[in-house]
Amino acid sequence: MRKELNLFVLLLSMACGKDSPKPPEATLLSFPLQNSECTTGVSLNTTTSQVEFRWQEARYADTYELRVTNILTGISITNAPTTALSARVPILKGTPYKWRVTTRNAETQEIAVSEEWYFYNAGTQTTYPPFPARLLEPASGASVVRDINNEVTLRWTGADADNDIQSYEVYLDTDPDPQQLVASPSVSITQVNTSVAIDAVYYWRVVTIDREGNTSDSGVYSFRVIR
Structure with missing residues (x-):
């Protein structure tokens, strides 16, 4: 009986001592910069250019999901989760966008969402609306x-x-x-x-x-x- 009790106490202490999965932290966005004009896109045709979005590594994050939204239409592009710290997305020239990144961890259902940054994808305009x-x-x-x-x-x-x-x-x-x-x-x-x-x-x-x-x-x- 004493051996069974000691085994139970040992198993209980091991279970209590096990660390809980840590939720992912939010990433810090890097580029395109907040409230800027992005001029580094690679032109694909007269209306579209490919822009590389970049962010920083976040603690306890396994994957990153990029979401880019056309402010004028409200239409969003969401990339498949990736382990990379960047992603290239084709977007319209001369158009305002906002973007954010969601971090995930396979060991927990919790997620973290970055700040949301605004930018204009460069076009032929010499002036942009606010x-x-x-x-x-x-x-x-x-x-x-x-x-x-x-x-x-x-x-x-x-x-x-x-x-x-x-x-x-x-x-x-x-x-x-x-x-x-x-x-x-x-x-x-x-x-x-x-x-x-x-x-x-x-x-x-x-x-x-x-x-x-x-x-x-x-x-x-x-x-x-x-x-």
Whole structure:
């Protein structure tokens, strides 16, 4: 009986001492650079060039999955998981894209996702529209509380490969297609306070304008005011 008990304790201690699989960490992106114009693509024809995407080795990662999205159409290209730290993808010239890399580990179901970087694939243009503003707060679908002035703060971030953003237009409405202009801040201002009513759903978007008159639309986020 004592031998069986000792064997049970030994097996239990071995099981408890076994390390759990470590989830993969997110990789750091290298190229194409964030908010840049990529000019290194290899021309395939008049409309398409092949761009090499590169990232860094991530701890506890077995494979990497690259996802490249055409910002204008929303169409994505997702490469098969690879052990390499780069991948070549044919994409349209003169078009804005965003890209990210997902890391995986065969010993766990957990994944990690890198930052998402924006860039323009070089074309014949001499000037590029701004990248669509990224809406930060309130997050889409969030429930928010008004401040003592019965206002909420709308925050976003903007970028342009030409670095010539001039201003923004902020639209907020209870209509899913917000057309009511509530602010027109300059490039140095990326947040505004605006009055809202309690127990209502609001929709908001930001239009970015550069010095050449080019524009881009962030798309619409919504939030609910709960009190």
